[in-house]
Amino acid sequence: MESLTIGFIGVGAILVLLAARVPIAFALGSVSMVGIMIVRNTKAAFAMIGSLPHEFASSWELSAIPMFLLMGAVAYKTGLTSSLYGAARVWLNSLPGGLAVATNFTAAGFAAASGSSVATSAAVGRLAIPEMLKYGYDKSLATGTVAASGTLGALIPPSIAFVVYGFFTEQSVGRLLMAGLVPGLMTAGAYTIMIVGRCTIWPKLAPRAAINVTWGERWRSLRDVWPLPLLVLGVIGSIYAGVATPTEAGALGATFAILIGLVQGRASFEVLKDAVMDALRTTSSLFFLAIGAVLLTRFLALAGVPTFIANLVSDMQLSEIELVIALAIIYLILGMFLDPLGVMLLTLPVFLPAFDALNVNLIWIGVIVVKMIEIGLLTPPVGLNVYIVKNVVGDAVPLATIFKGVGWFLLCEFFIMWALIWNPQLSLWLPNLMMD
Helix, strand or coil, rough: CCCCHHHHHHHHHHHHHCCCCCHHHHHHHHHHHHHHHHCHHHHHHHHHHHHHHHHCCCCCHHHHHHHHHHHHHHHHHHHHHHHHHHHHHHHHHHCHHHHHHHHHHHHHHCCCCCCCCCHHHHHHHHHHHHHHHHCCCCCCHHHHHHHHHHHCCCCCCCCCHHHHHHHHCHHHHHHHHHHHHHHHHHHHHHHHHHHHHHHHHCCHHCCHHHHHHHHHHHHCCCCCCCCHHHHHHHHHHHHHHHCCHHHHHHHHHHHHHHHHHHHHCCCCCCHHHHHHHHHHHHHHHHHHHHHHHHHHHHHHHHHHHHHHHHHHHHHHHHCHHHHHHHHHHHHHHHCCCCCHHHHHHHHHHHHHHHHHHHHHHHHHHHHHHHHHHHHHCCCCCCHHHHHHHHHHHHHHHHHHHHHHHHHHHHHHHHHHHHHHHHHHHHHHHHCCCCCC
């Protein structure tokens, strides 16, 4: 059997295992190991598995992941996020759907501290959903807002997805993080316009909360919040200015988050211990998944799949826009059934040769890929953020109601994706301004 045929059989086997709910890391790693044994030999396969995990885990670029996760965990455990929601609530309550708008901006702020969509949805959901339901908000609006705004954690820097993408594509992680900022803010803005518009047309969706707030109370609400935006701006600004690498910026962010918690009297030993353990657990699961993806990349390279795909794209004479649209469609389909990060790690080894053949800007493609990951977090039947929200609300809100709520946000995503695909400079102008 030819090596190329073995490579495609391996990809098919992985899809079958994933459909059978086999853990993604095991599916990628086991099939890749067997494939390498067949294409080369057993000795080569075991030599690779013996050295690759250490080489991967010791990568300097990936050391940003535990730092970003620790920063977000400390911010959540020390109550910085609850203060952020409280401030957003009193400032934005007067708008139609004000609590939902406050939830959206709270999620954007927490996303900028954590880099994790799942963590953002879980943290903001516990704060915001009971508050919105208390004031009579439509259940689909309340839960849909949390599920959708949680996806901002994938785009707004620091973003774990961009760090992983940068490692696999050998692109600058700093430029990727900056590339996600404008699309992330565009998404938050589009969500806000949609919420306000819907609640203006159908006021029953979001009854005005009877909260009388003075200007003095509004300004006082910022007293406990100012460290978080300052922390986020420091991390993003240091990367943008070129004075710190993403790893250094993440380490500084985690350090300052701990110091802020200590100064405010919120960072006890137990709180910091819980934050460190949360960051370690998430980092470990991500690294196991990514190591499986690295093995898949090596297996496909040995089988000749990347060369075949590059030649195929060259022969088909596809334009870069046509290729990007094809990528988006495939991500949309796979995202309905598979874990979004797993989709990215599964498809990158297949698509990268095609983009290389057309000399497509991989920073722009990174934004498209991560944006599609966002959408995959919302699409049924396996919208991970929807299930996170369901776990938060329990039996109070049916799963179908949450999916109904995210439908309006998916409509926003369609227009945002259209703008990002047809105008790459929306993603590229900010990283192009960065200092080297």
